[in-house]
Every structure is written in C-alpha cells, then in structure tokens.
C-alpha cells in the first residue's frame with residue numbers, strides 16, 4: 001500500500017476529483033479553487049500530483065498538439081481512494097452519531113421527527129404514530 005498521507009483538504013479534493021474521472025491539470029486547479037473557495041495555483045497542486053505519480057497512484061496521458069497532460073487514477077490509486085472514502089465515512093459517522101436519536105421502532109432520526117413528553121421524560125419518535133404506539137404499550 002502506498003504511503004501517502006492525506007493531511008489537508010487540497011489533497012483530499014484532488015483525489016476526489018480524480019476519482020470522478022481523468023482530469024487536465026488546469027481542470028484540477030479550477031475545480032479545487034471552486035471546492036476550497038480560494039484561488040489555487042499550479043504550485044499548490046503539482047507537488048502532490050508528483051507524489052501520487054511516484055507512488056504509481058496516477059498515470060499521465062498526453063493528448064493534443066500541445067501535449068496536454070491528463071491525470072487519471074491507476075488501479076492502485078482507485079483502491080487508495082476507496083479506502084480513504086471509507087475511512088472518512090467512518091469519521092463522519094462518529095461525528096454525527098451522537099446527534100442522531102433512535103425511535104423505539106428502530107428508525108434513526110436525522111432531523112425533524114416528533115417529540116413528546118411521556119411520564120415526565122422527553123422522548124423522540126420518528127412520527128406521532130410511533131409515539132401513540134409507544135404510549136399504548138406502556
């Protein structure tokens with residue numbers, strides 16, 4: 001496995017963009033700028049592309065008269081980004097889990113839902129129907 005550390009959002013987004021499909025260098029720079037909300041220069045992006053290339057995570061195609069470079073993920077690069085996405089997915093789960101309530105029916109309540117005070121305790125349900133069912137059982 002390649003020893004690449006994703007230490008900032010620029011690296012993270014670079015890999016996200018490459019995971020979408022092959023990209024020109026200037027496309028990467030433009031889209032990174034849009035994603036990060038600041039202006040990105042070639043010198044922000046190319047050192048990381050070099051690292052990816054050295055680790056055989058990306059390959060470069062040259063196309064057109066002016067030999068424009070197109071970067072794309074290799075099989076190894078795709079494996080790496082898949083791992084990265086699943087790790088970030090776990091982190092996001094950890095971050096949002098404490099804020100998710102579970103209805104007695106088993107539904108996860110991400111937002112909204114129905115709150116009711118039952119026997120002095122404020123309880124959260126996915127809907128008023130579940131609240132009624134719960135009250136009928138106790």
Ligand SMILES: [Zn+2]
Pocket residue numbers: 103104105106107125126127130
């Ligand atoms: Zn429910």
